[in-house]
Structures are given as structure tokens and as C-alpha cells.
Amino acid sequence: MVSSYRSIVSPKTLAKFGAAFALAAAILYGFIPESGYGEKNRILLTGSSTIAPLAAELARAYEKAHPGTRIDVETGGSSRGISDIRRGLADIGMVSRALKPTESDLVSHLVARDGVALIIHKTNPVDGLTSDQTSALYTRKIANWSALDGPDQKVVLVHKAQGRSTLEIFLKYFGLSDDDIRPDVVIGDNEQGIKTVAANPSAIGYVSIGTAETAIEHGASIKLLHLDGIAASTALVADGRFPMTRALNFVTKDTSSPKAADFIAFAQSDSADALIRSLAFVPPKR
Incomplete structure (x- = not known):
């Protein structure tokens, strides 16, 4: 899913005052992402298309146990996951590889292999x-x-x-x-x-x-x-015999928000193992 945005300025006002007013209002007030990033009871994950189906299933299970919480999952590749976390555009990045030395400002949370x-x-x-x-x-x-x-x-x-x-x-x-x-x-x-x-x-x-x-x-x-x-x-x-393997990680800044931390803890818990296996991934050894 690709985010779309809606302006907080009404269509009638935009039509009345034209593009110049719309630009000024956009700069002054900003835009509200429909995906829900930054809202109290919503969590946004972006990044790896490999991890996305797993993240979506984990999200459904988490939402069921936490009524009122909404989790959005968007793809775009691991690079997007890294970029969005650094720019403050997502709560959790999905990165299907180990972090590089140049990414030491971020923290990886192993979810599966x-x-x-x-x-x-x-x-x-x-x-x-x-x-x-x-x-x-x-x-x-x-x-x-x-x-x-x-x-x-x-x-x-x-x-x-x-x-x-x-x-x-x-x-x-x-x-x-x-x-x-x-x-x-x-x-x-x-x-x-x-x-x-x-x-x-x-x-x-x-x-x-x-x-x-x-x-x-x-x-x-x-x-x-x-x-x-x-x-x-x-x-x-x-069992470690296939040679070309990788880690599937959730990535955050040094300090993640309480809502993101709670979802990550759920994804890393023993209760998530069956769901991870059901999508043909390998739960991490604990």
C-alpha cells in the first residue's frame, strides 16, 4: 500500500482562495497521513516486501488482542524501511538483512530468518x-x-x-x-x-x-x-545447512515508542512462532 495524504484545508476553501492559499496553508499546517503514523492508537510499518506478509499477519493477531489499535503495513523495500525510520515517517522499519556499519544509529529486532x-x-x-x-x-x-x-x-x-x-x-x-x-x-x-x-x-x-x-x-x-x-x-x-540465509528484522531508532516496543515484543514472543512457521519462515532461536 502506498500512502496517500489529505490536506486539513477544506476543498471549498481551496476552491475559493486558489492555489496560492493552498500552498501557504499546507506549509503552515502540514499534512495528515491517512496511514495513521503519529496517531495514538496506530502503528505504521514500512519497508521489506519479504517481511510485509508476516508483519500483516502479526498485526492482525495483535489487533485482535488489543481492540482499538490499528497497524498499517506498507512495502517499498528495505531501503525505504531504513529511510522512513531515520526521517521519522514510520514507527517500525522492515529490513530483510542485517544492519550495516553505516546504520549504527538504528536498532534491529530479529523477528524471523x-x-x-x-x-x-x-x-x-x-x-x-x-x-x-x-x-x-x-x-x-x-x-x-x-x-x-x-x-x-x-x-x-x-x-x-x-x-x-x-x-x-x-x-x-x-x-x-x-x-x-x-x-x-x-x-x-x-x-x-x-x-x-x-x-x-x-x-x-x-x-x-x-x-x-x-x-x-x-x-x-x-x-x-x-x-x-x-x-x-x-x-x-x-538447521543452518542452506548457505544463502538472512535475518528478517524490525528496525527502530535507539528509543522506540511504547506502542512500537509492545508490538515488537509480541512479534518476538514464543506465541508468534506458529504464525511465523505458517508463512514458511523460521522463528529465531531463543
Whole structure:
């Protein structure tokens, strides 16, 4: 969901006095976000599209236990989560990676763990790739699936947009630079990546394992690839065997508001574990 804003100046007044008055009034009085940030009984989370479905389910459970509280969840990537917290535009940022040294002004709160894995169309006979093969695909050194005992079809590279933590994890793991990659399709969130690959038998992309497993359960025409001989699964993320994993964090400033702190405590409690598993993520070890 993308925030929209409403002016506290009435439409009749705007029409009467024109744009000049409207601008002055906007500067003087500001705007009220419909998402509810800053209101007493509302909590706004923004950021990672990977975490958003989990945050939304946690929000529903919290709202049920706390009548009168409303929690809004908005996506836009981990970079937005960081930016919004720093600018005071959200109560909690959603960031699907560890904080960087340059982000030491913020505090991360581990909610769950996840893996990042490669996906292809389910009709493609390739079952797995090595790290070297993956790098060769994304740098166009391998351009046809036949080189990997797949169909005689040109490889269609699906890549993540800047600002997405999945992109950063992918590049770091395979030792690549974004400049090394010339993708056919650039996507934002995991759902876009899954839909793109499911619609193209020649495509390859990389997404959250938890999100991919859930999509497959609901009939998506994709499959997860083994990486260096290790199956991409939530179970192997949980026991530490799958290599490309990440932390799913809520992020706040040094001192969070009491309402945000209470929701974070709920999300990190044992009672949230079943809900976390139901979305194919891994609860943190406590």
C-alpha cells in the first residue's frame, strides 16, 4: 500500500482562495497521513516486501488482542524501511538483512530468518546449480539452458531492483557487482519475481525461500533450485545447512515508542512462532 495524504484545508476553501492559499496553508499546517503514523492508537510499518506478509499477519493477531489499535503495513523495500525510520515517517522499519556499519544509529529486532534461492519454471528439467554456474548465468557467460542440460532456449535473467535487500544478499554471496549483470527483466518484490518466472519457461530469478514455498503450495509454476548440492528449503534454513540465509528484522531508532516496543515484543514472543512457521519462515532461536 502506498500512502496517500489529505490536506486539513477544506476543498471549498481551496476552491475559493486558489492555489496560492493552498500552498501557504499546507506549509503552515502540514499534512495528515491517512496511514495513521503519529496517531495514538496506530502503528505504521514500512519497508521489506519479504517481511510485509508476516508483519500483516502479526498485526492482525495483535489487533485482535488489543481492540482499538490499528497497524498499517506498507512495502517499498528495505531501503525505504531504513529511510522512513531515520526521517521519522514510520514507527517500525522492515529490513530483510542485517544492519550495516553505516546504520549504527538504528536498532534491529530479529523477528524471523529466511533463505534466498534461485527459481525457474517448473517445466525446466534443471534441478540445481553451482555457485560458479549461477555467476556464469548472471554474467552472460552461459546464455542458453542447453549448456546446463536444459532446453535449447535463451536464458531470461530476472533481477532485483536497487534498494532491495534480496539483491544485496545475492550479489554478496556470488561475489558479483550490479554492473556485472545485464538483466532481461528487473522486478521489485518477491511476488513479481515469482509471477515473472512462472510466466516464462526460460526465466531464472531469485526470491525468498519462504515466499516461494508458499507460492508453490498455491500452484505457482515454479521450482526452487538446489545450490551447490543443497536443497533450498525452509527446513534447511532452520538447521543452518542452506548457505544463502538472512535475518528478517524490525528496525527502530535507539528509543522506540511504547506502542512500537509492545508490538515488537509480541512479534518476538514464543506465541508468534506458529504464525511465523505458517508463512514458511523460521522463528529465531531463543
